[in-house]
Amino acid sequence: MEFKAISGIRIEAITAALPVKTIGKEDFSAMYGEKNAARVARGTGISAIRTADGLSTEALITAAAQQLLNNVNVTSDDIDGLIVVTQTPDSWSPGTAFAVHHRLGLKSGCFVATVNDGCAGYVNGMIQAASLISSGAFKKVLLCTGDINTRLVDDADYQVRMLFGDAASATLIGSGTETVNFINGTDGSGADMLGVKINYEKGAQSTASVATLKMDGAAVMSFALKRVPEVVNALLDQVGIKKDNVDLFALHQPNEFLLNYLINLLGVEACKVPIDVNGIGNTNSTSIPLLLTRRANLNERNDIVLCGFGVGLAWNAMHVNLSDTALIAPVEVYAVA
Known part of the structure; x- marks a missing residue:
């Protein structure tokens, strides 16, 4: 990577x-x-x-x-x-x-x-x-x-x-x-696992219709379980920070079930990987900043890892300092x- x-x-x-x-x-x-x-x-x-x-x-x-x-x-x-x-x-x-x-x-x-x-x-x-x-x-x-x-x-x-x-x-x-x-990755071959198609067909008042969101839940989960630990571990190795010294892992919030699996695979304390999806839902690109703002009382913010994964297929991890x-x-x- x-x-x-x-x-x-x-x-x-x-x-x-x-x-x-x-x-x-x-x-x-x-x-x-x-x-x-x-x-x-x-x-x-x-x-x-x-x-x-x-x-x-x-x-x-x-x-x-x-x-x-x-x-x-x-x-x-x-x-x-x-x-x-x-x-x-x-x-x-x-x-x-x-x-x-x-x-x-x-x-x-x-x-x-x-x-x-x-x-x-x-x-x-x-x-x-x-x-x-x-x-x-x-x-x-x-x-x-x-x-x-x-x-x-x-x-x-x-x-x-x-x-x-x-x-x-x-x-x-x-x-x-x-x-x-940061490290980022892309695999366009998995585009059909999660996404929304456009159907082009000219009519009297339109040229296309937007399909509903389709998701292969098992395939997306398999992708996330492979890529998230992989990219997070690679990032921390490059930055030279141990997992125990990371203040917060702000992961994309798809659902609690998947996030609990990722916590186990990452081998980190659950308190460092907050889950805040119930009552909100999966909010795509907004889930990470929303999580951060709802954790505004976080005491230590020097070493925070952001990690997004999903539609694309795409995945990334970024180390940021939010102390200021x-x-x-x-x-x-x-x-x-």
């Missing part, structure tokens, strides 16, 4: 946004029957999820970004780069970053980019944002993630419907003295009536 590093940056602040509405145990029991709902909850550790019913992706992302700007000494005029990671855009074109740029009132000279990425998207987005800062061409880059996954799932497929939730995040990266070290990072509690967002 190829080890890489980006220097001259600082992760200034991280926050997130969660829709207020929850679909819980009673709701799922009414939808799928008590036995089916209980079986999924028992097997995954997820009995409730957040749903952004009535909210757009750009609205949820903007709420996270505004929460960040409201809590740091930075204005919208200071932002000269915006990267938005999403797989549930509100429009096919232009990209969601343009809508977020407009909603936030960012300056016209701000660079914007929309990235179609999933479960590994936060670290991949961090690589891009940090690269812009390290180049010297940018001073403040806002990295946003956000998906309304509940739009994409088949409501009849309860084994998938009960797993995915909605959320967004915002991270501010600026110039500094820190270095992020503001971890801002998530804002809860109400749908507009």
Whole structure:
């Protein structure tokens, strides 16, 4: 695995946004029957999820970004780069970053980019944002993630419907003295294991239709159990840090069952690998920053490992120092009536 590093940056602040509405145990029991709902909850550790019913992706992302700007000494005029990671855009074109740029009132000279990425998207987005800062061409880059996954799932497929939730995040990266070290990997041959197809067919008012999310759960789990320990161990070997000295392993949050398996394979204390998926669901690229902001009382933040894995297939691990990072509690967002 190829080890890489980006220097001259600082992760200034991280926050997130969660829709207020929850679909819980009673709701799922009414939808799928008590036995089916209980079986999924028992097997995954997820009995409730957040749903952004009535909210757009750009609205949820903007709420996270505004929460960040409201809590740091930075204005919208200071932002000269915006990267938005999403797989549930509100429009096919232009990209969601343009809508977020407009909603936030960012300056016209701000660079914007929309990235179609999933479960590994936060670290991949961090690589891009940090690269812009390290180049010297940018001073403040806002990295946003956000998906309304509940739009994409088949409501009849309860084994998938009960797993995915909605959320967004915002991270501010600026110039500094820190270095992020990382390893990333890709295997496009596994694209059919997890994803959403587009069917192109011209009609009177449309040119394509978006299929529902499909997942080969067994294959995805096998992939994660192989790649996550592999990439985390390789990263720590390269950085020269022992597992016992890592303050926190912030892993992508697919479900409790898989995360417990990974804790055993990694051979680390469970308290260093927090699980925070029940009541939220799998939120794709937002799960890592959401986890961090809901662990804002973390005492030691010098050595933190971020690890994303999933859609692509893609996987990555990044070592970061968050000792000087503001971890801002998530804002809860109400749908507009």
